[in-house]
Amino acid sequence: MSLVGKSTQQFRFLAPLGEGGHGHVYAGYDEKLDRRVALKVLHRDQRLKPQAKARLLREARILSQLDHPHICRIYDLIEGVDHDFLVLELIEGKSLKQALRDGDLKPADKMRVAEQIADALVAAHGRGIIHRDLKPGNVMLTPEGDVKILDFGIARLLNEEIGPQLDDLETVADDKTTADFNRDPEASVPRTETGSVLGTPAYMSPEQIKGEVTTSASDMYSFGLILQELFTGRSAFDFKLPKAMLLVKVALAETRPITGIDGDLAALIKRLQSPEPAARPAAVDTAERLRWIRDKPRRIRRRWLTLAAMAFLVLTAAILAFQAVRIGSERDRANREAATAREVQRFLVDLFRQSDPQDPTGRRMTAEQLLQRGAERINSELADRPLVQAKIMDTIGRVQVNLGLIDDADPLLTRALSIRRREPGAEPLEIAESLTSVGILRRWQERYAEAEEAHLEALAIRRRQLPADDPLIARSLAELGIVYWFQGHLRQSMQALEEARAMIERRFGPGDERLIEVLHRLSYAYLYLGRFADAERVFHRVLELRQRFRDPYDAGTAYTLHGLGMVYEYLGRFADAEEYVRRSLDIRETALDPHHRLVAWSLAELGRIYNQEGRQAEAEAVLRRALDIESVAGSSRATCLSNLAAVLTNDGRLEEAEPMHREALKLITEHVPEHVVVAEIRNDFGDHLRRAGRLDEAETQYRLALEQLRAIDPEHPMTAQPLNGLGALYLARGQPVVAAGFYRQALAVGRQNGHELASTAHSHCGLAAAAARLGDAAEAAEERRLGVERWRQMGLAEHPHAVACGG
Known part of the structure; x- marks a missing residue:
């Protein structure tokens, strides 16, 4: 019977919040x-059971x-004439279970949730208290995003006597609650005949479900299961399996x-999920490790910044050396350029000193703060030396572009070019340098016509x-090539x-480091021309060069791994595709900010692979995360949207x-x-409209x-996708x-260049269906066999x- 509208002592029951095996919870x-x-009330039929009242009292004491x-805080325990109930803190918001289902947690929110649950377990375990039923449904998220852990109803103290005295006398839920927890992984099950199984099976530790002794390590195992679901978007167990x-x-x-997910985070989760309780980290160690993982990108960026500083100084030293060589014949200009180089060197050394860990002032600056400080100082300190100003603006602006700080870079790079154009002492090659920087910036801004114009002038x-074979000319050609690629030319x-x-x-020579960027871009051109064998070969060559010359976590390596993943996706080698894209994602999450748009690119491709494998839930989770990151209206967001759609x-x-x-x-x-990606997005939209019957x-x-693909190449392999779509469409029309005819095309x-695309499976199965309708049983059987x-x-x-094809 509902208590809504009734009062007991000073407490009025307003509305039901939930119901469990032993009672109701009301606002x-x-x-x-x-x-x-919140008022947690024992069922009327439970009040006469000593074990139920004992549990309520135990929860209150804990x-x-x-x-x-x-x-969740307790305010009081009320033992009334008609009702016994706990008076608890009322938590507004939604459960973690619901938040995971809604998919509305951003990466930073997930880490915050994880850390706060860990901190709560540190407090509970420090008091000798084990929760024993930790699951997403018992974790509330306030509107501010803060965690509140609920329901210590089956918790116990570590020093509490262990035995059958209480738990063997009761069951956790009635038959109605436990009839089929496959429909609800957070449903409870009753005890076994030989021992007690208290808690929720899908989030229990192995020792807990066997009815063995539970310790704080049991909570940590459950926490590991929650973390896997929280960060991967997929539960640790397949709830569709028979019970x-x-x-x-x-x-x-x-x-x-x-x-x-991040490799270190995955390793922590695996340790928490160890079958042996002794092998699991304690709550305090887990909380510390989570903080370490959260701060990892910051540490990586700080290390990267130090390396960048060294590179700047080496570059400056090279400028000085170059000037010295030229002094003999162009003394005045050489002296001026040498003075400029010294000014740049002085400015950079002083700027980077501010982030030195040994700085006695104890200051610590992030990469963004350091670059912003440099940008501010340029105007105040170098107003009377415009060419030095321009050189430093160009240097800092390029680094900001590499870090994804596009809005910060734009005014610096634009102004550097303007200064060099107007100053009579500026060298043409300095103007070309600024034009190249602006061209790269415009490419990132997807202003491709302006990017092309800047690179052509440079x-x-x-x-x-310069001499005809100078590497700077090759650099301009490479930059122009990638702009043409983005334009679809x-x-x-x-x-x-x-x-x-x-x-x-x-x-x-063929093994020079300068080839890396050129070959990398060439491999992407091969990829979108549908020359998959050439793309695969060149991508692997680039990977070898990167491994020889670059740091394993160089951000460029992620581009190459990503490209190989795309090649293998088109060829239907999905396991290989996933491996390479995951490696790309790991590098980008480690070397860049987790919210960098390149992280979104990897997630978008990973979601596309999952979708083709039929793993829709995982695909949706990673693609929604990608959209959270890629909020700027552009081609990357379009790809994320299309893949999710x-x-x-x-x-x-x-x-x-x-x-x-x-x-x-x-x-x-x-x-x-x-x-080419326009054609892919049109094809996906065509699939949608066909399924909708339009x-x-x-x-x-x-x-x-x-039409768009055939304009590139009449035999472009990617034309197989819209041809398959048209085949299915005309089958639907009878x-x-x-x-x-479309399926045969x-x-x-x-089937080109010794490769067979993933799309051929659909082609064979579609042709089998067409042949069957035409009464050609032999062709239908053969095409069905080839498709399967x-x-x-x-x-x-x-x-x-x-399965449908084989059936």
């Missing part, structure tokens, strides 16, 4: 102290010992692999001023990059997906209208995608002859499409 009002509270900002099998996996600690200056991109490659190889379409959530498809198409056509609209998108372009075999080769024999 209440304390009229004496004028505050809202909570009274815990005064911690991340643990008996799931219980066996829980008892054996056979959790899912931990993927898609290239013209360098061709006039792949032939022009290839031409510029091949010229740069040949220039460097002629002068320095494709996931939702495959999941049957068509109404939710369509606005994302439309926004993605709008953004991509505004920013890079001729790029076949005419779908055909328009497929044909536009086909025209199997036309459908079969798709198969022809999908291709799915098997890709490691996706159980994919729904593979």
Whole structure:
């Protein structure tokens, strides 16, 4: 019977909040102290059971010992004539379980939640208290994002006598609650015949589910399961398994692999999930490790900044040396340039001294703060030396671009170019240097026409001023090549990059470090031209050069790994694709800020791979994280939106997906209208419209995608995707002859250069369906066999499409 509207002593029951095996929880009002509270009331039929009353009393005593900002506080225990209840702090907000389901936690929020749960466990375990039912449903998040741990109803003290005296007399929940916890992984189960199983199976430690002695290490195991779900977006166990099998996996600690997150965080979670309690870290060690992981990007950036400082000084020294060589014939200009170089060196040395760990003032500055300080000082200290000003502006602006601080870099680089253009003493090569910097900045801003203009002018200056094989000319060609690539002008991109490659190889040889950036960009041009064998070969060559010359966590290595992942995704080698993209993500999260847009790029590709493997829940989680990061309206956000929309379409959530498809198409056509990715986004939108039954609209998108790809190359392998779409569309229209024609075209372009695309599985299965409708049983059987075999080769024999094809 509901207590809403009733009062006991000074407490009024306002509204129900929840119900468990032993009682109800209500929102209440304390009229004496004028505050809202939560009232946890024993069921009427439980009041006569000594063990139930003992549990309520025990929870009250335990909570009274815990005064911690991340643990729900107790105000009182009321033993009335009709009701016994706890008076608790009322927590506004939502449970972690709901927040995970909604997918609205950003990466920084997740780390904050993890640290606060760990801090609460430090406090509880420090008092000798074990929670024993730690799970997302017992963790509340306030509107401010702070953690509050609830429900110490089955907690116990470490020094409490262990035995059957209480737990063997009771069950945790009635049959209705435990009928099928596969539907709700946070449902409880009753005790076994031989011992007590108190808690929630999906979040229990192995020793707990076996009815063995529980310690604080049991809470840490449960915490490890929560962390895996929190950071990967996927529960540690597959709740779709039969209950008996799931219980066996829980008892054996056979959790899912931990993927898609920082390596150190994954290692910590694995330690927490150790089957042996003694091997699990304590709460205090876990809290400290989480803080260390949170601060890792900051430490990496500080180390990177130190290396950057050294590089600046080496560069300055090189400038000085270069000037010395030229002094004989151009003494006046050489002296001026040498003086400029010394001024730059002095400024940089003084600036970097501010971040020296041995600085007696004890100051500590982040990379962003240091660069901002430098930008501010330029105006005040160097107003009378404009060329020195311009050199330092250009240097700091380039570093800011590399760190993703695009808005900070823009005024510095733009002004440096303006100064060098107007100052009569500026050298043409200095103007070319600024033009190159501005061109790179404009590329990051997706202002490609301006980027192209800047690089063309820089290239013209360098061709006039330098020998024909100078590496600076090759640098301009490489920058121009990547701008052409983003514009979708792949032939022009290839031409510029091949010229740069040949220039460097002629002068320095095929193993020179200068080839890295040129070959890296060339491999991406091969990729989008559909020359996958060439792309794979060149990407691996770049990787070898990076391993020889660069730090393993060099941000450029992530680009190369990402590109290889894309190659293998197109070829249907999804396990390889995932491996390379994960390595790319690990580097970017370590070497850059976790919210850097390049992290979003890796996440977007990872989500695309998951979607093709039929792992929609994981795909959605990583793609929503990518969208949280990539908030700027541009081609990268368009890709994230399109990939997420494709996931939702495959999941049957068509109404939710369509606005994302439309926004993605709008953004991509505004920013890079001729790029190959436009065709991919049109194709995904066509798939969506076809599934929605809007076949005419779908055909328009497929044909536009086909037209764009054929403009690049009439036999472009990626044309297989819209051709497959058109085949499915004409099957839906009841025209199997036309459908079969499209599928055969798709198969022809999908088998080139000794490779077979992932799309050929769809082509074979679609052609089998068309043949069956035409009454050709033999062809249908053969195409079905080939389709199922291709799915098997890709490691996706159980994919729904593979099963449907085989059936």
